[in-house]
Amino acid sequence: MLYRYCERRSVTHRKVGKFVVAVEEGQIHALEVIASRARQNSCRVDLISGRQAVMLEPELRCAAALHSLDTGIIDSHGLMEALLGEFESAGGIFARCSALRSGHFESQGAVLELDDGESTRVTTRHVVNAAGIDAPLVAGMFEDFPDQYIPQRCFAKGTYFSLSGKSPFSRMIYPVPESGGLGVHLTIDLQGQARFGPDVEWVIVPEYNVAPSKRRQFYDAIRSYWPNCSEDRLNPGYAGVRPKLGTPASFADDFVIQSSETHGVAGLINLFGIESPGLTSCLAIADEVAARLGLNELKDEE
Template identity: 45%
Template sequence: MADFDVAIIGAGAVGLAAGYACAKRALNVLVLEQAPHIGAGVSSRNSEVIHAGLHYATGSLKARLCVTGRRALYPFLADHNVAYAKSGKLIVATQESEIPALERLARQGEINGVEGVRWLSGEEARALEPQLNAVAALLSEESGVFDAHGYMAALQGEIEAHGGAVVLSSPFEGAHAQDGGYAIQVGGEAPTQVSAVRLVISAGLGAQDCARKIEGFPAARVPALHFGKGNYFALHGVKAPFARLIYPPPIPGALGTHYRRDLGGVARFGPDLEWVDHEHYSVDPARAAGFYETVRRFWPALPDGALQPDYSGIRPKLHGPGEAQGDFVIDDASAHGLANLVCLFGIESPGLTSSLAIGEEVADRLGI
């Protein structure tokens, strides 16, 4: 008999959401995390934005799971007393040539079933945000910001309240199929082996390495990993200029460098997109020049010297420079041939917004 019904590798937002979805189904859940605390990777280094679902291709996992996940997220946050602000988002055209991109977004949002989207003239946008430079804008009323760490703590609490366990400082060293499930090797200060009927890989930047450590996992099903670093700069010495999220039209591979006022009232800009070949999180102050240029398109009053390096994150992208933006990859037995195994690759934005829906998707893929 296996020690656990489900073992999940990775205690970021998506891994914890998968654990929550399985625990709600009365299964005995184990979540293993190599770091000494939850949410130490991709989940701790993002914008904490709740996306409405406008930007994602018709029929994609990103489109479906973002909309479903966002609709589930606000009630979860409210029920668990996790801080959030449904601030709304303005996606702005700062010149006439950008209006077609907004029109495409509006059509995509309608296809994706996104509610609360309105077209605004430049005058209407400036009535909402007087410092904004815009000739037109889309208002997404369902967008917002939230406390991602509080959210993950609530997910951990739910897993534990349902009898599951989240075990930290416990790196995944490998797994192989055995009668009744998987034998899982766990490293750390006290290496051990546990068994589980079902196994989920939700390891962010480490997902590919984890998949390669599963005996019999086909190498052809491990996608290439590209590090899409996003840098952030914070506004210093100036009051936050906007109440709402401010986004430009999307750029290839990302949503574009945007503005947000976090829950503490601090104004932050980012992320940009910097392709790197290894994991590092320093922010080069020289990148501020590109931020000034980008931000002043929608906020001309940005003073010189007001942007200071803040933090960075790395997206686990499945496409490289010049390649088409990809979808989430959620592989089950139909893809890799191993029963009771789900592997998640390329869970970048909007993975945080989508996390509750991804968790339900994982549970469904496991046949729970």
Template identity: 40%
Template structure:
């Protein structure tokens, strides 16, 4: 549908034009083609894909719009690939509820479909006496959240389990694990397409407006958007009118919401970005750990932790680097700086040696970087997932997902279940 509309536009649209701040969109866009749709999911990350699959399974006609040339190019492919248990999050919060439910759904899905994953368990470690109370708090919180099998361990027992580990106490989470996120997304897409969902890549939603209680999405080909000047107003090539639209664009979700004319800015949370670098362990034939090793959480993240991939390779990260000055067009097109600054490794060695004292100089090599979409900034307490429907913002047919960072991967199938049950009627 979109491809046909774009092809017809190429004959008479020479470029993307600017439009002013007037909200009289009916007169501005009279010559722009219009299409209707049932459900539109914006963003083909793991959460958007899971939502599309669930909605399609429920019988909805689903179109997924993705600005990149393929799926999962943002946060979904630049994370630790950890299946979280549900320990860290306040009881009854969306993060707690959806993480625990999502973990159950994810393990079953991976086992049934042959998606590579391992339930290897995790140790959260205290390396000083002042951290013991924080570890006890995590045990209490995880238990309240319904996480099974949590157990506090003395230093001797933990270090017997992991001989390279140094700690004074540890919290064992046996139901934590790892998953091949790319294989997971491939499987979810395959099933979504079996249920007749359609994926339109290289297609960007640049904004929208509300007219007669219907959402009009402003659509552009991504290659046309790349020609535009940052922070400039944009003119769409197509107006898409869905019955239900889910804004699951991750890093650009808030930028997009601000460009939905008719959505009150008061319901849109502030936006923050945190870049995290990962470094891989080299010059070591045998991995030093068999479990995930996590320190006590820090401001902006869960600390520089040990993660194993499906092949047993060890990576450390992420650290936290708050970043600013990301313009809207770069945000829509996923044009972020993912460069791993090799100098940041200097901060990794002392952090890691708190629990792994035998880490040798020169054994860490630059891996990759990811960027987290956050709705709380430096020094602020972590915020819960924000899932907004008409009851919050007053716009019929619109669902906004904000702050879907960790444990977004673990929670993805539960988020999809939640949205399909609450907003798809």
């Protein structure tokens, strides 16, 4: 859906492909499990030997690789602009700097109180709570919303280091996933700049500092599949925080799209735990939300 949308709206993207690599024989079974699940979901993947992988990516060291042929990169800001443009042409209004502070439901729908400097009140039939990391807080702002349906939040911070100079790989390179994240992997942006990350660091409160002292830890992780990496090419990049649901010891491993069938409040959809790949799946999530609200299915025009 996303590729088709990007084509239609001229959002820059490139299908660069991805390798998930087993750095030792003992990890090959994990690749087979991913391959089987990928195929069940109609993803085009090939399991290839370490030798075949190195022929395609000479800087790589691995025992085997899962080649995902359709993985790609997009201009995420371009995507947001395209979506916003379409929303506004359809008569939508995007109210910046207008935080929801409280809400309640009446017979005609939801009444929302906004903190926008003018205490604006909005009445609406449908509310989609897509507040990211704060979605559980926003659900709790609705009077009488049943507490038992508000998930516990925990935060998995992820830090990136950028690589100076030319990218050693033309595809994205991922290790076998670790608990809470996908492992320190290499991604490439549309300008060809490579970066490594994100790691998994459980934090009590979301914060976005990048600790230069993590360089050694990144270097060690990267060298398992790129032995020629040199530490002085790694520069502190940026950090993000994943909205996990549960606790660091036990967290949900999928998105939660919660509608009135679960919580009993007509017209309210809560999107909880929309971490990666939430951006990749944004159009599919929107379709699901529209269907649950009984709106016409969004048209996935060819």
